[in-house]
Amino acid sequence: MEIAKSEESFLVKPEEKKTFAFRETLTLVTFYLGPFLFGIPAEKVVEINKDLDITPVPLAENYILGIMNLRGEILTVIDLTKKLELKAQVQPKLNLIIKAEEETPVSFVIEKIGDILEVPLSKLEPPPERVEGLKKEYIDRVYQLPDRLLILLKIEKIFEN
């Protein structure tokens, strides 16, 4: 799936949970940061865009890249690699804009967007004891894809100050 090829932002339609005959599924927007594949529930994603005009805010926490202008709203831009203390070098290329409770949305800068996946809830597993190069406290659950592990992030935890 290719998203945000053009300059314009690409709206992700929030897909609702679909109920199949005997299983519930969760739609996830996935993205890459270094070697990791992360997922965020699609209903939390506002949009993905390529506008990387970020204004730095001196004195802010190191994981805060700055602020950006999204159609008149001022968003906080977070560098997930720093927030999650990822041991990975990442080139931020896209903004993944996420709804934040009672706040203006927040943008995560990401390297590459992945597929939009629909995964059965029953197949989601608790985080393993250890994930190499990643803090466990930010992992909500994981989903085993044929070739790799998809990590569902705990958004609330990331938004905690």
Place this chain on the structure above:
Amino acid sequence: MEEDILQDFLVEAKEGISKLEEEFVELEKDKENLEIIKSLFRTMHSLKGAAGFFGFKTLEAIAHFSEDILSKLRDRLIEPEPEIVDLLLKAVDNIKYVVNYLEKNKTEPLEDRLLDFVVELSNFNERLKKRLEKKEPSIKEEISEVFEEAPKKEASKEEVSKEEVSKEEVPKEDLTKEVLEPKRVEPESFKEEVLEPKKEKPVKEASLTPQVILTETHIKVDVKLLDTLMNLAGELVLARNRVVQLASRIADPELVRSVQNLSLVTTELQETIMKTRMQPIGVVFNKFPRIVRDLSRALNKKVNLHLEGTDTELDRSLIEAIKDPLTHLIRNAIDHGIEPWEERVLLGKSPEGNLVLRAFHEGGQVVIEVEDDGKGIDIEKIRKKAIEKGFMSFEEAQTASEKELLSLIFKPGFSTAENVTQVSGRGVGMDVVKTNIEKLGGSIDINTILGKGTTIRIKIPLTLAIIPALIVTSGEGRYAIPQVSLRELVRIDPERDILKLGDTEFYRLRGEIIPVLRLSRILQGNGKLEEKNLVILTTGEKFIGLLVDQIFASEEIVVKPLGKWFKNIPIYSGATIMGDGKLALILDVVGLSTYTGFRLEEFEKTYETTVTKKTSSEETQFIILFKIGEEILSLPLALVSRLDKIKASDLSIVGGKEVIIYQNKVIPIVRLENYLPIQGNPPLEEYHALFFAERGKTCAFLCTQIVDTLETTLDVEEGLYNIPGILGHRIINDRTVLFIDIYKIIEMYDPEWFIVKRKLEEEKRVYKLLLAEDSPFFRNLVSNYLRSAGYEVETAENGKVALEKLNSDLEIDLLITDIEMPEMDGIELVKVLRENPKFIELPIIVLTSLTGEDIRRKVMEAGANAYEVKLSRERVLAIIENLLSSRGKYKKAV
């Protein structure tokens, strides 16, 4: 005002009507929906209440009977059959007609038709009641009966005699016949279809009730919606800006024209949207005539209220917010300001007090003034109270300035009202007023003249969301500084103009010492360019200087909040979107000053520990204490242009003079021990150097150690050291400190130093100046530099002595006077002199350690020719020269 309420009523009534119409239609679709009926009932009920309040009888009656019917529907006593709904809709139509008539004529229509309708409604209602009382099993039947009868009785006169039809029911048959034609057949069909929901609606067009379309002139809009609109308009502006840029690149004349058009429309759209939130201040002002009237009656005073600038517009939210503070100020003015009329007559004032409430725009802000011609505020009383209530010590109160004392009024728990009245004087309020105004980003000021009146001036921004701000840069970043915090801009050479004391930097602004912050340093970045622009900011309490890279123009910015992630950074108050779509952070001046607070505190600590207590800002100066060998010497910090350490190895002797190469300049070294009876520096590897610069000339004094800086009065004792170069001594922290006369010493070092510019000297006689100054320190310092500039100088310790000297035959050419002096102060001296024809043309310069517009105004009002800060020697000399030469010309001309 009546008009206003009527307007409100009409707007509300119209809303009610459209709501009723919608809901009746809803009700027909969903008969079981009790919520709709309840809502209908409420709407009708409030309409009735409002109509009753205004005494609109017809309207009230229609609403009353409709409400009655609705209450029965609500209580499920009857069902919302189309016939009932029909009648109610007819009622709504009639209400609409009356409301429309009211809007045009301000009075209810007197039409028989309406009366008849009221009667019809009433009878219908009566019959419903009776039927219900009979408690017949089938309500539906009963209703049908009612309907059976209703048209009959209305339709023909023959049936008038029928039992249930009373006399008032006599209809205007010619008018109603047409309407009732179709209805007459209804009862039959109705009976048959009683259990079926009736689909066929009664033919509305047949109704004779005039179908009026109400013209809406005002509607209510959610403020949130307006905010969103404003946001979008802002975005449109940004998009437009980009298009404009692109169009200029393509340079197609067609495109340029249409972009210009787009541009104009966008601007207009944005302005219009902003206007939707604006309201004239009259909305608030117009409430005051009543309050003033009631209050002046209660207090037995006569007050004329004048409203000025009622059409001054400001943001809705601000209008709301200033109401209470203004009410409070007006109460105060009437209660404490304006005297009872008997007293006014005795004072030779008009019996009616005048209270002016004035609003106007000034520099992107709204100024509101509450001005009375009452008794003014007695500063002495405040002084007394300040001591009584423990706000100030006796000493502090004695030396406190008028401004300082007046500011106490805004302190919680401070009230000067002698008697606590019902209206005011409980010592609460003014502090709340101030807090509220400040919350809006505004400021408040008091100006008072005892016996003449008081003016309270409030300044608030036009809107909360849009503020004028100065855009500055630091490195790559742009920052906005709200204009309210801005005092002035100074272009400086940091190398030369910034004083350094440890880590703290200062700037001398007309003799005042202001701590300087470097924006690049605060932001922990590195300013790319040399920071040369000093922005003088005020927190309301103190001044700070902020060094920035570049200064751009002032702009109107839209304040946007920052996320929670930035809450713990006090130096930002928000962010804004600039014309190019990029963002700029808005700096919080109070936050800036606290952010650097630890340094200031440290600085303040140094003078708290000293024996000399800081008295008032009036005559205090920052002085620097330094050691040469074991001796402690001192001089005003403002005279030192720079402090630095220099290596002994860098000193050299060139042409018989000791010099140092400092920042690519050869700077002569002055060793104080050569001119003063002191030991001198021991040989050191490193010395501290005090740089002194004037007119592009610089020299440096060597000292062993910088001891301290402190803010203190310059009271020195004279006599003990009667040596040129020493102004006096004082004990500070148990040590004798010598205050040196830097000008004298430099003159001793190089007699030519100051002489260069005095060319008048040769051609003219020597002018005689009189210097009135109570502080020996300043008296000696100033008279020394005047003498070395070639003037003959007489001195006086106070205004009285000065007056005596002037009146003797000393033939004084020019007077220089201090303000704060015992016996007779400077302002009084000037006033006295100006009243005497002999001295009307005497050039007078007032020297002060105070700065500020208030003082300048007072000085100039008194009649002085010039006003200068004591320590700016160069400027003082320039002014003297200027005044003397223009006077010479004047004399020649005469």
